[in-house]
């Protein structure tokens with residue numbers, strides 16, 4: 001059924017660049033279009049916004065925005081667009097900027113907005129800034145206002161083109177939690193263009209890997225980051241991103257106890273409510289393997305897993321792809337030496353114990369895995385159905 005997803009396919013030439021790309025995305029959560037500079041990510045986003053007209057087809061939640069006989073002009077597409085640089089009206093206050101999109105969207109509309117002014121201010125921490133001029137805001141603050149303005153235009157789809165790339169590292173760290181909250185609280189599909197894998201690990205549920213104007217792979221982030229056929233697995237900092245749920249806090253030392261596909265993981269983390277979904281990041285270099293469950297070790301987290309694949313990673317190392325439990329669970333990776341591989345005679349299909357030296361929460365609580373279903377009390381956004 002196409003009502004529950006975005007289906008996009010575009011083909012054409014821009015100068016010497018040729019694009020022939022098709023992908024799908026669910027109608028909620030963050031789908032990242034990821035790939036190197038010049039691969040066509042922005043062009044894809046512009047085609048979706050109707051700003052670039054190439055041959056193709058686009059349907060959003062069952063509504064046709066483009067096909068052989070239809071091409072909705074940009075102003076008829078209910079989208080919010082957040083660019084690299086916030087383009088705010090300098091002569092209006094933050095409130096004026098926010099209300100600009102809101103008033104236009106509410107004109108001729110019956111009933112309450114899908115997302116209200118106060119909700120947006122609360123979500124993005126804008127109350128404090130409301131009477132200020134955009135001229136006196138930091139880069140991160142400007143980007144929050146520009147995101148707020150996009151949301152208040154009542155979009156059915158939010159497009160974000162490298163929204164963090166113009167910010168320095170500190171401003172990025174400051175703004176990321178807002179993006180994560182957004183992602184957790186809104187039942188709104190977000191297409192995020194990025195070439196920063198750390199950003200993708202924190203924010204994306206799904207990944208569309210773009211290369212040379214083509215879609216090389218698409219799927220859930222856990223599957224793609226750990227797929228040995230894709231370029232992530234071979235890279236030095238390769239990591240898996242997994243969805244877990246908070247069970248509670250250890251009485252003695254305050255470590256957070258998580259459920260990860262039926263196995264328990266302990267991490268050091270701030271306040272998170274029991275039951276909350278969280279996203280774990282585990283770097284392949286922080287995972288070692290044993291044939292027996294280790295005892296008398298300082299490593300707290302040991303997970304039962306099955307070897308699914310073994311990929312080359314340079315002259316001395318390999319990356320071992322693992323499926324949690326009997327192999328059917330979420331994916332993990334271990335970067336180990338060829339010497340250890342040989343010594344333990346490791347091969348696909350074997351059951352092993354993965355010792356996790358470092359696991360950290362990759363995102364603010366509640367951010368990951370499309371857990372924010374209809375009826376969830378924290379779903380602030382209720383888009384209309386067509």
Ligand SMILES: Nc1ncnc2c1ncn2[C@@H]1O[C@H](COP(=O)(O)OP(=O)(O)OP(=O)(O)O)[C@@H](O)[C@H]1O
Pocket residue numbers: 014015016017035036037038039040041042043044195
């Ligand atoms: N209007 C145009 N005319 C000619 N070439 C174009 C046009 N627009 C884009 N291109 C080319 O198409 C290619 C893809 O550009 P695009 O901006 O989509 O890449 P990108 O993946 O978003 O890159 P970056 O991450 O650097 O922003 C580039 O080689 C670009 O120079």
